[in-house]
Amino acid sequence: MSNTNNFIAQVNDFISQGEKIMKEEYHVTTPGLIMPDSIGGPKSDQWFNEINIFNSRTLINHPLHNQIDEVCKNHKYSWTTAHEDMMGYLKALASDDVFWREIEAEASAEGRKSVMSYDVFISHANADKIEYVDQLKQSLDRLSISIFYDKDTLKWGDNWKEMILKGIKQAEFAIIVISENFFGREWTEKELNELLNRQNSNGQKIILPILHKITLSQLTEKYPAVADIQALDSAKYTCDEIAVKFAGELIKRLKT
Numbered sequence: 001m002s003n004t005n006n007f008i009a010q011v012n013d014f015i016s017q018g019e020k021i022m023k024e025e026y027h028v029t030t031p032g033l034i035m036p037d038s039i040g041g042p043k044s045d046q047w048f049n050e051i052n053i054f055n056s057r058t059l060i061n062h063p064l065h066n067q068i069d070e071v072c073k074n075h076k077y078s079w080t081t082a083h084e085d086m087m088g089y090l091k092a093l094a095s096d097d098v099f100w101r102e103i104e105a106e107a108s109a110e111g112r113k114s115v116m117s118y119d120v121f122i123s124h125a126n127a128d129k130i131e132y133v134d135q136l137k138q139s140l141d142r143l144s145i146s147i148f149y150d151k152d153t154l155k156w157g158d159n160w161k162e163m164i165l166k167g168i169k170q171a172e173f174a175i176i177v178i179s180e181n182f183f184g185r186e187w188t189e190k191e192l193n194e195l196l197n198r199q200n201s202n203g204q205k206i207i208l209p210i211l212h213k214i215t216l217s218q219l220t221e222k223y224p225a226v227a228d229i230q231a232l233d234s235a236k237y238t239c240d241e242i243a244v245k246f247a248g249e250l251i252k253r254l255k256t
Contacts, residue, residue, distance in 0.1 A: 121171035125181035139243035
């Protein structure tokens with residue numbers, strides 16, 4: 001059961017408890033006294049305290065947060081009104097599907113964020129850096145996303161092999177700039193194999209290939225496993241256009 005379902009179950013449990021309390025701790029005013037009937041007792045106090053904790057932890061961004069907070073603070077002085085108001089709030093909360101979907105989406109995004117340190121890993125041959133990849137990185141930087149780019153990410157004293165393999169595992173996507181310079185290089189091909197294994201094992205799109213000054217037939221001949229993946233041609237798209245396309249892929253991923 002997801003956290004969201006647990007939260008909804010908790011709200012429904014509060015509703016069930018409230019219905020019992022309204023029966024068990026309902027006090028009828030003594031005849032002759034000019035006082036309204038009331039609801040109160042240890043169960044009622046505990047109920048409001050538990051709702052107050054739930055409200056503080058989970059409902060900060062809900063439109064009813066302040067009303068629930070106010071009722072929790074003043075329930076002892078409100079006779080039956082506090083319980084009746086709270087029951088109305090809880091029932092509205094339980095049926096607020098939009099709010100719970102937003103909570104679920106935020107939880108999913110946070111979960112991904114805790115696992116994924118980078119939005120994209122850029123795999124490329126060093127020989128293509130100055131002529132093409134640096135410019136692509138600059139276009140991606142304008143998206144304000146997290147990028148693993150060895151030139152910027154690796155620091156003095158780092159074990160670069162370990163850092164690269166870690167970056168591959170912790171990136172949501174990998175843009176692979178495949179050129180003739182890419183062919184036959186030990187580490188570019190190791191990166192590619194690691195990414196192919198990861199994509200094949202979880203069945204989720206990871207690899208976003210860019211063909212740089214090579215043809216599809218060259219790619220097919222050298223890396224047939226990559227040839228089946230839709231690629232962009234650097235001759236047909238500017239770096240800024242590729243960055244926009246990547247933003248679309250990232251947004252789609254974050255929404256799922």
